Amino acid sequence: MQPIPAIRVSIVEDTKVIRDNIAKFISLQPDMKLDDVFDSAVSLLNQPQFNTPAEQVQVLLLDIGLPHLSGLDAIPLILQKMPQMNIVILTVYEEEDVILKALCAGACSYLSKKASLEEIVTAIRVVAQGGSYMSPSIAREIVNHLMGGRISKATILSDRQKEILQKLVDGKSYLAIANELFLSVETIRSHIKKMYKTLQVNNKAEAIAQYMRGHIR
Numbered sequence: 001m002q003p004i005p006a007i008r009v010s011i012v013e014d015t016k017v018i019r020d021n022i023a024k025f026i027s028l029q030p031d032m033k034l035d036d037v038f039d040s041a042v043s044l045l046n047q048p049q050f051n052t053p054a055e056q057v058q059v060l061l062l063d064i065g066l067p068h069l070s071g072l073d074a075i076p077l078i079l080q081k082m083p084q085m086n087i088v089i090l091t092v093y094e095e096e097d098v099i100l101k102a103l104c105a106g107a108c109s110y111l112s113k114k115a116s117l118e119e120i121v122t123a124i125r126v127v128a129q130g131g132s133y134m135s136p137s138i139a140r141e142i143v144n145h146l147m148g149g150r151i152s153k154a155t156i157l158s159d160r161q162k163e164i165l166q167k168l169v170d171g172k173s174y175l176a177i178a179n180e181l182f183l184s185v186e187t188i189r190s191h192i193k194k195m196y197k198t199l200q201v202n203n204k205a206e207a208i209a210q211y212m213r214g215h216i217r
Contacts, residue, residue: 006033007128011061012071013090014039018113022061022090025117032124040066041074045081059124062107064091064098072098075105083203086127090120096141103209109133131171132208161195164188169208 009026011034013019019037027034038044041062060078064071071089078085088109089102099110109127111120112135123133134142157165167177174192178185192204201207 004031006031007124008033008035008058009061009124010034010036010038010044010059012038012041012044012066012074013061013063014066015063022117022120026121026124029121032121041069041071041078042067045069045074045077058128059086059088061088061090061111061120061124064089064093064102072101072105075102075107079106079203087205088123088127088133090115094137094141099138099141100209103205106203106205106209108205108208110138111135112137126171129171129173129176130168130204131173132169132205133171157195157198161191161198164191165195165207168192168204 009032011019011022011026013022016039019039023034023037026032036044036047038047044060062071062074062078066074069077071091075087078087086109087107088111089107090111090113091098092113093099094112102110109123109132111123111133114137115123115135119135126133163181164177167180172180174185174188177183178188181188196202196207199207199210201210
């Protein structure tokens with residue numbers, strides 16, 4: 001039986017003490033491998049390995065308030081080079097418009113810097129399994145947005161597609177969803193592919209962002 005590969009993590013954070021603390025804690029996790037640590041998004045984008053699909057990491061912790069290029073502006077540039085990157089925002093910004101902008105740009109999760117180191121590694125594990133993670137304070141902002149009467153016209157999905165999307169939002173992997181619904185993983189992939197086409201999105205992060213914004217019912 002082949003060993004499960006470690007979750008590969010990179011960090012973009014300009015505050016050294018925060019960057020070092022997170023990097024050290026991740027390095028201590030037996031199921032994680034720290035790949036690279038950067039003090040700016042520009043440094044990350046200038047690294048040649050980030051143009052090579054074979055060298056893609058699974059999870060990127062990305063700050064928003066960065067020098068030269070903000071995390072928000074960097075998200076589409078990163079995803080252009082690495083479409084399968086799972087971007088987790090880790091920031092002090094908890095305003096509704098910033099959260100939604102990050103999710104719509106392609107981030108799959110959003111963490112407050114008030115989060116503990118334990119919560120950060122929990123979020124990484126959820127994301128690596130195909131899920132999305134929000135700090136409680138961030139989730140509250142999203143709920144407040146949806147309850148504020150600003151829900152856009154809903155996109156209609158089939159019951160099965162909505163069921164699968166809900167499980168993705170809950171952090172379930174394709175294999176876990178397949179087992180719960182008594183379907184094959186390939187059938188789940190087929191449903192998700194059709195769902196992406198209906199939603200006119202390219203990846204899981206964009207689909208979850210639409211769900212969070214109330215575009216799906």
